Amino acid sequence: MDMMEQKLNWMEKYDEVQDVARKTGKPILLFFHSHHCSGCKMMIEKTLPTRDVVLHAGHRFALGMFEISEPGNKDLVKKYNVEWTPTFIIADKDGSEAYRFVGYLPPKDFRAQLILGEGKVSMRNEDYDKAISCFETIDKKYPETEAAPEAAYYTGVAQYKKTNDAKMLKNAHIYLSRKYPESDWAKKAFAWSGL
Missing domain, CATH: 1.25.40 (Serine Threonine Protein Phosphatase 5, Tetratricopeptide repeat)
Incomplete structure (x- = not known):
């Protein structure tokens, strides 16, 4: 996970993600994961650190990463109806969901x-x-x-x-x-x- 965090600026507080999105006009990319999820681990180790993904996601989105079992994330998990991990949600700058996809890619x-x-x-x-x-x-x-x-x-x-x-x-x-x-x-x- 350290490799990815050095390359992508994932925020762990939803309010911060939304503030960045509103200030920059960028859409939001939310990554809901679990420590026990094999697909999440593969995303973190194989997909997210790749150069093209880092350049694309890092420049075009306000990024938020949330572990679904963390008590502070329960309301967000409920708000976005996250049923499985990994779940990626793309939302407008105000947090209104426009698209989602689930699973390793x-x-x-x-x-x-x-x-x-x-x-x-x-x-x-x-x-x-x-x-x-x-x-x-x-x-x-x-x-x-x-x-x-x-x-x-x-x-x-x-x-x-x-x-x-x-x-x-x-x-x-x-x-x-x-x-x-x-x-x-x-x-x-x-x-x-x-x-």
Whole structure:
């Protein structure tokens, strides 16, 4: 854990995390873990210390790490309904959850999830250009990850919200049905096929 703490500035007090987020405008990344969790240990030892993760998470998020069994963290665990560890929650600067993912991920998949979360925060803030940029980045740089079909789906959603043009949704359906035909996101986008 020392290696990670030297590279990422994880705060252990939620109020401090929120203060940093509000002052910087950065989204919040909350990491809920347990000392007895093998997935948490792997995240701490293998994924979080990698250069790309440190650069990405360290520069683009206000970071909070919380051990779920600590008495001082019980209210936060309840607030965010943390049922399993590791749980990562991406929230806007006010702490409103925009995205979550649970379980161990290798660095490339973890970064894709972080970018997806950034896109979801941008959607919430109605910054559709930034959301589209995030989602398209996943599709271009991380097409083999589980985040990619979801990102392609939300690219269509963000484009539609930006333009109010239903063709954007239909285009997303076509793209998903060709690139990720077996994904749940392609199935969900099928509703747009008749637009």
